[in-house]
Each structure stands twice: as structure tokens, then as C-alpha cells.
Amino acid sequence: MRDAGRIAAALDVLAQFEARRVPIKVCLADWARGARYAGAKDRAFIGGVVHDALRYRRSLELDTRPRIGIGRVLMTLWGWPEARLVEAFAETPHGPGALSAEEIDAIAEGATLAARDVRRDWPEFALPLLERVNDNPTAEIEANRARAPVDLRVNTLRSDLPRTEKALRGEGAVPAPLAALALRCAVPAAERRGPAIEITPAFQKGWVEIQDEGSQLAALAMGDLAGGQILDFCAGAGGKTLAMAAHLDNRGQVFAYDIDARRLAPLYDRARRAGVRNVQVLSPTSDAARLGDLTGKMDGVFVDAPCSGAGTWRRRPDTKWRLTPDQLATRQEEQDRVLDQAEAFVRPGGILVYVTCSIFAEENEDRIAAFLDRHPTYDIEDPGAAITASGGVHAGAVLPPADGRGTLRLSPAKTATDGFAITRLRRRG
Numbered sequence: 293m294r295d296a297g298r299i300a301a302a303l304d305v306l307a308q309f310e311a312r313r314v315p316i317k318v319c320l321a322d323w324a325r326g327a328r329y330a331g332a333k334d335r336a337f338i339g340g341v342v343h344d345a346l347r348y349r350r351s352l353e354l355d356t357r358p359r360i361g362i363g364r365v366l367m368t369l370w371g372w373p374e375a376r377l378v379e380a381f382a383e384t385p386h387g388p389g390a391l392s393a394e395e396i397d398a399i400a401e402g403a404t405l406a407a408r409d410v411r412r413d414w415p416e417f418a419l420p421l422l423e424r425v426n427d428n429p430t431a432e433i434e435a436n437r438a439r440a441p442v443d444l445r446v447n448t449l450r451s452d453l454p455r456t457e458k459a460l461r462g463e464g465a466v467p468a469p470l471a472a473l474a475l476r477c478a479v480p481a482a483e484r485r486g487p488a489i490e491i492t493p494a495f496q497k498g499w500v501e502i503q504d505e506g507s508q509l510a511a512l513a514m515g516d517l518a519g520g521q522i523l524d525f526c527a528g529a530g531g532k533t534l535a536m537a538a539h540l541d542n543r544g545q546v547f548a549y550d551i552d553a554r555r556l557a558p559l560y561d562r563a564r565r566a567g568v569r570n571v572q573v574l575s576p577t578s579d580a581a582r583l584g585d586l587t588g589k590m591d592g593v594f595v596d597a598p599c600s601g602a603g604t605w606r607r608r609p610d611t612k613w614r615l616t617p618d619q620l621a622t623r624q625e626e627q628d629r630v631l632d633q634a635e636a637f638v639r640p641g642g643i644l645v646y647v648t649c650s651i652f653a654e655e656n657e658d659r660i661a662a663f664l665d666r667h668p669t670y671d672i673e674d675p676g677a678a679i680t681a682s683g684g685v686h687a688g689a690v691l692p693p694a695d696g697r698g699t700l701r702l703s704p705a706k707t708a709t710d711g712f713a714i715t716r717l718r719r720r721g
């Protein structure tokens with residue numbers, strides 16, 4: 293495909309998103325099904341431009357003036373010269389139709405609008421939530437508009453950092469600043485695709501997992517539980533399960549449970565590839581009795597709770613426009629429920645770590661305060677101290693301090709990671 297057809301396709305996909313508000317990957321897949329002629333480079337171009345458009349959706353007016361908006365994305369963010377844009381729009385029969393003089397003038401305002409209207413790129417209802425927890429909301433929103441790097445966790449059960457870094461040098465992997473086992477591949481520029489880590493021999497041999505550095509730090513909040521028994525109560529596909537299992541060096545035990553058996557399914561293969569032998573997957577359908585046996589016995593229970601996902605908006609910018617206040621309220625109810633269910637497994641003196649990939653206090657500090665009202669037998673501990681004590685951060689790395697309510701917050705602007713909030717509680721003995 294040429295520029296003309298690619299721009300027209302991106303406009304179609306964005307129109308679908310505005311009309312249906314389904315995940316953008318659904319809109320992209322629907323388009324791709326009807327466009328068998330499109331190659332991998334076309335799909336990458338269209339996916340890239342559509343995601344950037346969603347990152348800047350309101351400041352660049354993609355929602356109200358999509359032709360102008362996409363022109364602004366290509367000129368302002370991708371650095372296209374005006375002539376390339378004008379030619380692509382006008383090309384027949386595949387282009388979206390020639391740009392008028394007014395449209396060209398409006399497109400040229402893109403840089404000014406992107407700088408002026410940063411706050412418009414955050415859902416309006418969620419602005420007070422951000423202002424509540426962040427002293428520089430504009431900087432945070434700006435950092436959330438940027439593309440995210442690809443972060444990797446070196447799997448010490450299969451390799452080590454120097455060997456893995458060397459193997460992935462061609463992909464641009466360099467050590468990340470905080471987590472000792474994190475490698476970072478820089479953000480691809482405009483039309484460039486990100487590194488295809490999954491097809492590298494290092495990935496296939498299980499030397500690395502794709503995992504944001506913030507997620508790696510969260511998984512270390514269990515601290516130094518060498519040989520311990522841990523229940524990962526919301527294990528999903530097991531990103532943090534595998535990190536904890538490797539951290540335990542295949543000793544002790546990590547039980548991986550999730551209410552949704554389908555989400556656990558990939559964990560079996562992932563654990564095999566990673567050489568993990570200390571994980572037991574507990575399916576909600578067939579292992580209820582085994583889960584019950586763990587009641588009151590776990591040294592640590594890890595709750596990676598269902599949440600708004602606001603901390604991952606730079607990676608999944610469609611989700612910031614799909615979140616509603618009602619959904620947020622539902623997540624809060626789930627968070628309370630999950631905490632109550634999970635705490636039953638903590639032994640006296642054991643640890644309960646509560647993590648979300650949301651930076652909002654409504655999903656973190658407020659949930660913990662409500663939990664402590666219901667369960668006064670828990671005390672808050674410093675999550676940063678536990679992460680440091682785990683030995684999993686670089687010597688001298690400085691984590692943000694926990695706030696006055698005991699929660700450590702990571703974010704694109706503050707730590708150059710996805711957004712996470714981490715709280716650590718200990719049950720009294």
C-alpha cells in the first residue's frame with residue numbers, strides 16, 4: 293500500500309472506534325479481515341498511526357476533525373513534510389480526498405495545540421483523580437501520551453544479564469535504571485516498528501520475558517521471602533508469578549490462582565519455557581479444594597487486582613477513552629472483594645501485597661483504608677524498603693518514597709515506567 297491507502301485505512305479504523313467504542317485491536321482486526329492485500333508493514337503503519345492518534349485524540353481533534361487530526365499526527369508527531377501529506381491525501385483512487393487550503397492551515401497548528409491542550413488528552417472525569425495524587429498532572433499526562441519502550445525481564449533461571457544483554461544488543465536492549473534484571477529497548481520512532489522480541493533466540497530459549505520495569509518492581513514487593521510459600525491470587529497469564537518464581541530461584545512455592553481459568557491458560561507454557569519448577573497453577577474450576585487447603589498458611593499473598601488500567605494508558609491509549617465512571621466504580625467493588633478473599637490465605641505474621649496498574653487513590657489508598665477498617669489486624673509496611681531488601685534493584689537506585697498512606701506510586705513521568713501503585717501489609721502474628 294502507498295501512503296494514500298494507509299491514511300484512508302487509518303481514518304476508517306478511527307471512525308469505527310468512535311462509532312463503536314470497542315477495543316482498537318478489534319477495529320484493526322476487522323479492517324485487516326477486509327484488506328487481505330495489506331502486508332505486515334502496512335498493518336504496522338496503520339496500527340502505529342492509529343495508536344498515536346488515540347494518544348493525542350482530543351488535543352489534535354481526532355474525535356471531531358479526523359482528517360485534520362490525522363494530518364496533525366503525521367506532520368507534528370511523525371515529522372512528515374507538508375508536501376508528502378498533500379500528495380497522499382489527493383492521490384486517487386485510494387487517498388481520502390484532497391486537503392483544502394483551510395485544512396492545510398489547520399493541520400499546521402498541530403504542534404501548538406499538542407503543547408497547549410495537554411490536559412485534553414486525559415478523560416475529563418478522571419482529571420480530578422489525577423490531580424488528587426499528582427503534583428504535576430500536566431507532566432504526567434504528557435508522559436502518558438508518549439509511546440512506551442519495550443521492557444524485558446532477564447530470567448535468571450535460564451540466563452544472566454550480561455549474556456542476555458549481549459544477545460539482544462541488535463534489538464537495542466540496554467539495562468533499565470531501576471530493576472536489576474530489566475533491559476529496555478528504546479521507543480521506536482514514528483514509522484519504525486518496535487523490536488520483535490518473541491522471534492529472537494533469546495526469547496525462545498526463555499532468557500527473557502516481556503515485562504514493564506514497573507511490573508518487575510511490583511513483583512519484588514514480596515521482599516526477601518527465600519523459600520517461602522506465596523499465593524499469587526490474581527495471577528492472570530502469570531507475568532508476576534514468573535518473576536516471583538525466578539526470584540525464589542525455583543525454591544519455595546508460588547501458587548498461581550485466578551478466578552478466570554482462561555486467563556491462567558498461557559501460564560503452563562510460559563512456565564515451561566522459563567524453566568520454572570516452583571509454580572503450581574490452581575484452576576478455579578478444578579482446584580477449589582487445593583486452594584482451600586492454603587487458608588491461613590501463606591507466607592505471602594500477592595493481589596494484582598483488577599483495575600482501570602490507567603497506568604498502562606501510554607501502551608493502550610484506546611482504554612483511556614473507553615473507561616467510564618461506572619466501570620471505575622465496579623473495579624473498586626471488585627478490589628474490595630478480592631482483598632477480602634485473598635487475605636484469608638495469609639498466615640499470622642505473613643505479608644499481603646496489593647498492587648494495581650492504576651495510579652488513582654480511589655483504587656489504591658482508599659481501598660486499603662477500607663480494608664484496614666474491616667481487617668484491623670494488618671499493619672502497613674514500607675513497600676520501597678521491601679523492594680530494596682529483595683535485592684532486585686540496582687545498587688543506588690532511588691525509588692519514590694511511599695506516600696503518607698503507605699502506597700508507593702510508579703508512573704511514566706515519575707519513574708519512566710507504566711503506572712503502578714504498590715502497598716504492603718503485614719498480618720499481626
Ligand SMILES: C[S@@+](CC[C@H](N)C(=O)[O-])C[C@H]1O[C@@H](n2cnc3c(N)ncnc32)[C@H](O)[C@@H]1O
Pocket residue numbers: 525526527528529530531532533549550551552555596597598599626629630633
Ligand atoms: C491485573 S490482572 C492480573 C495480571 C497478572 N497478575 C500479570 O502479572 O500478568 C487482574 C486479574 O484478576 C483476576 N480477578 C478478578 N477478580 C478476581 C477474584 N475475585 N479472584 C481472583 N482473581 C480475580 C482477573 O481475572 C484478572 O486476571
